[in-house]
Amino acid sequence: MNISLKSASRGLTVVASLLCLGGVLSFVKSEDNMKPLALNIIIASGTLAVSSEFISRSNHNKANNQLADIVAKHEKEWKTLNTKYEEQSALLKQSQTLKDDLHQATEEINLKNQTIQILQGKVKQLVVDFELKTQELEDKLQCEDIRYQELIDVFKGLISEHLNERIYKFFNSLDESINKKLESEDYQAIHANLIPFKDKLQLHYDTHCELLKNISVIDGDLSDIVTDVLSIYSRIVDEQTALKTKFRNLLNLDERRSLEDAYTTLADMKTTHCPKDKAKDLLGEYNSFQKNQLNNLGEKLEDNVNSLEEMRGQVFDLIAQIESLALEKVALKDELNKLNQPQVWRLATGSNELTKGNIIIQYFWSKGIKLDRAFTTGDVYESKIYYHTDNNPRTLVFKELNEHSDALQQLCLTLKPITFDWDADKGLMVASLVWKAREKKDTAKSDIDAIWIPASKFETYVKRWERVRITAGSTGGKSPTAKNLALAIMRSRKGKGEIRLYDPQHGSKKDYWDMPKAGMSHEDNLQGMKELCQLIDDRRHGHNHQFVLYIFDEVDNTVTQLKEGAKFRDLIKVSLKEGSHADVGVIYIGQSADANEVPGMTHSNWNNAVQLHIVTNAGTAIEKLTTLTTEDKTKLLNQYRKIQEYCDRMNEELGLDIFTDSGAYRFALAVPLTGLPKFIQLPVFDSYDYSDVMGVDTQTQKAIVETPVNDIVCPHCGSRAVVKNGTNAKGEQYYSCKTCSEKPKRWIS
Incomplete structure (x- = not known):
């Protein structure tokens, strides 16, 4: 800028000086040289000086104005940049705030997860404690039940033993007394009363024995058992007393007196054998023994009752503890269950x-x-x-x-x-x-052409592609599309280069390739990928090599089915990153639009290649794209539906089957290396001919058997120089004409 201003200033000075000099000379000439020459020169010099100063000041002012304009312009640009900087700073602060919120939310979730784990551990411990307490209580109750039953059995045994001895002695003594009276002539007067009494004595004995047996089977609470046992005891004692009284009442007064006299005489006669005092002593001893036994029994019963009451209190305490633990366990389970409940949406009205x-x-x-x-x-x-x-x-x-x-x-x-x-x-x-079917609208072709790249521009759009990933479902048209793409790329290079095709599905009913193959198995795929990476390495520092386009079919299956699939996958990554530096192109063909479904591969790996997702895979790909905003995805999905409806309608109107007809309407989503994804109409299968694009190469081109046909005329030039020229993948016969072009013109009959 300074150089241009100086040059301009110098130019203006020279011009001004010449003009002033011309004026002076004119003046000198007009005055007929009346003034001295020196004066003329002085005047001319002064004029030049004044002109030079004037021009210099004028140029300086212009420079200042230009400089001011430039400064103002830069200030405006600086303000714009400063505004953008402030906006970016605000966005960064907002991003940091969101990151902090996310971090805090993550920490809260982690804390909740830790709380859940602690509660789960506590519940597990409570379950263990509860089970231990329950088992301990059950064992203790079982022991107390055994002890309780033993005490009851001892009590029953004592009563039974005592009653058994009493019954035996009582009836033996009574029977012996009756027999003595019946045998003695002194008591004949009461025989008529004693005999019926004796006959019923056995019945009473049996009854008492049955009552004695009932003691062992008495069951129930302790108080009921004691009451029933003592009731049987009292009944037996009362009936024995009644029998004694009845026996005495059978004797009349005189007889009882005679009996007493006889007892007295007998006692006097047999003092040494059964003294009366001795009998009284024995009776006293028996009564004392009986009393002591009853007292001991009562004490034992009281001790047992106290023990049972104490044990019952302990049982109640344990039951209370268990109930408390059970309630705590239920509360914890409720809390844990609430935490384990799935998270649902809080519903808004009409959602x-x-x-x-x-x-x-x-x-x-x-x-x-x-x-x-x-x-x-x-x-x-x-x-x-x-x-x-x-x-x-x-x-x-x-x-x-x-x-x-x-x-x-x-x-x-x-x-x-x-x-x-x-x-x-x-x-x-x-x-x-x-929720409901979308409204079908007959979209015009012009509307569709506005949102996709039509087949007529296919070659123009794809000609610079080098690394391309093609995906579609089974019978989705991957191979024919890859063939069209490869030949379109090669035609843009005027056929200069080489195509190396690896097809693990060679010979199957889906083999649509009509071009030479370098490999025909998954193992060949691996070898081809090794060769590709070696070629890249060899060419890394060179230039002007022949372009080589590799095509690998069934990439997904090679990774998963081949024993060295991991090696194949790693080589794919190398080729994706380095291929563009070595004048090498690669087309990868697979089924899944989701990159993560290829083991070990990610979307970032495939982002180094153009991606072409055919028909239904296009919709899946849109969902998986992480570089798009929600608004972009929605826009693409709407375009996807319109194009799909259009293709479906056109195929239906023309009677074309997308799975079998090569000319059916098909489309794909193209995801370029830069820019937004675009939809593209796929050209008809076999739109490009290998021999037309690459030239006939007898060393690599498959042998074509040309059989003359006399009754077929070329539809292009009318010549009968027509020959059979092989078949396509569907078994349809190809024909070619040797007249209408330098190379045979191929078509399907």
């Missing part, structure tokens, strides 16, 4: 998809499967509901959840069965719900 989302959660919870809420996307036609599955004790497989699709459709009142899929990028299970 249909969240209501259905909670229904799905509760349904699977009843089946022992825990789904926690995540987020939802969708519109009035269909929704996707995402769930966390980490809190299950085992890994959930989406196929397992799909077994309940029909039942969930009835519960949620959806148009179609609810289906599940695993989103590996987000680590979430996603349920797809269709």
